[in-house]
Amino acid sequence: MSTIAMANLKGGVGKSTVMLNIAVATVEISRRTNPAARVRVLDMDHQAFATAVMSGRDPLELKATVATMLAGLTTYADTVLRLEDLPWLDEPARAAWAGIDLLPSNSRHKLQVSTVTEYWNLRELLGEENDPDTVATFLDCGYGRTDAFTLAMVAADHVIGVTSAAEGGLRGLVDLRRELAAMRPSFGHVNDLAGVITTNFDLRNGPDREILENLRRDLGELILQPMIPRRTVVERAHGAQLPIAALREESARELTSYFQQLAQHLIERTTR
Ligand SMILES: Nc1ncnc2c1ncn2[C@@H]1O[C@H](COP(=O)(O)OP(=O)(O)O)[C@@H](O)[C@H]1O
Numbered sequence: 001m002s003t004i005a006m007a008n009l010k011g012g013v014g015k016s017t018v019m020l021n022i023a024v025a026t027v028e029i030s031r032r033t034n035p036a037a038r039v040r041v042l043d044m045d046h047q048a049f050a051t052a053v054m055s056g057r058d059p060l061e062l063k064a065t066v067a068t069m070l071a072g073l074t075t076y077a078d079t080v081l082r083l084e085d086l087p088w089l090d091e092p093a094r095a096a097w098a099g100i101d102l103l104p105s106n107s108r109h110k111l112q113v114s115t116v117t118e119y120w121n122l123r124e125l126l127g128e129e130n131d132p133d134t135v136a137t138f139l140d141c142g143y144g145r146t147d148a149f150t151l152a153m154v155a156a157d158h159v160i161g162v163t164s165a166a167e168g169g170l171r172g173l174v175d176l177r178r179e180l181a182a183m184r185p186s187f188g189h190v191n192d193l194a195g196v197i198t199t200n201f202d203l204r205n206g207p208d209r210e211i212l213e214n215l216r217r218d219l220g221e222l223i224l225q226p227m228i229p230r231r232t233v234v235e236r237a238h239g240a241q242l243p244i245a246a247l248r249e250e251s252a253r254e255l256t257s258y259f260q261q262l263a264q265h266l267i268e269r270t271t272r
Pocket residue numbers: 010011012013014015016017018049199200201228229230231232234235238
């Protein structure tokens with residue numbers, strides 16, 4: 001079972017969207033062979049977008065978060081939300097998120113580390129709290145070089161970069177790789193990116209097409225296929241607090257198939 005961080009030092013590039021839909025796709029694929037398979041998601045961003053979408057709650061109402069858990073104020077069992085068991089979710093939402101264990105965040109609970117050894121704490125905790133049916137753990141990172149970012153990079157076995165065509169996103173990817181290289185002397189297991197997911201590109205738009213071609217040329221095999229195109233169904237899914245796979249329209253089916261292909265590639269790349 002591996003821990004995979006979705007990262008970019010810049011915000012708004014599509015990390016949370018990619019992470020939560022790939023988490024759902026990973027459950028779907030894994031349950032074809034093990035009906036009890038589960039996926040764990042840690043919201044490492046105090047802006048808590050993934051928490052808001054997946055938990056169906058205002059994150060500020062949640063008293064137990066990754067931050068309280070790492071501070072020793074809540075246990076793992078107190079903190080984890082088994083999404084299909086949440087009493088406030090309606091039946092379609094429970095079915096759509098079934099198999100996901102969410103460790104949430106909120107904007108009042110900032111992850112802070114006071115000594116360098118504490119950067120290992122999350123990695124150690126995830127190692128202790130693993131059950132054999134959990135096939136993967138996904139970390140949804142926020143933006144910037146925060147303690148939460150470093151905790152996530154140390155906890156991860158693999159880091160996947162996520163970028164849109166935005167200039168900031170491309171720079172955030174370069175900065176991320178530099179940051180990973182800078183961590184290596186202190187944290188020997190931290191590797192370079194295991195892959196890059198491209199998302200929210202508009203291929204009817206000349207500049208986006210050119211940026212995607214340049215990325216594929218510069219990064220080659222590192223780029224995971226397919227690219228996730230810009231579609232309005234993404235905002236609709238977020239508004240309904242559902243994964244895209246739960247929506248019925250044609251564009252939802254298209255994106256669901258792409259997320260499944262990406263999930264399959266991630267499984268192959270991170271278990272090699
Ligand atoms: N493929 C897409 N098509 C349309 N909108 C998207 C797509 N991916 C992301 N978005 C939108 O872009 C915004 C930023 O996405 P988000 O996943 O929150 O990024 P991050 O986690 O990197 O901050 C959100 O409003 C989201 O709905």
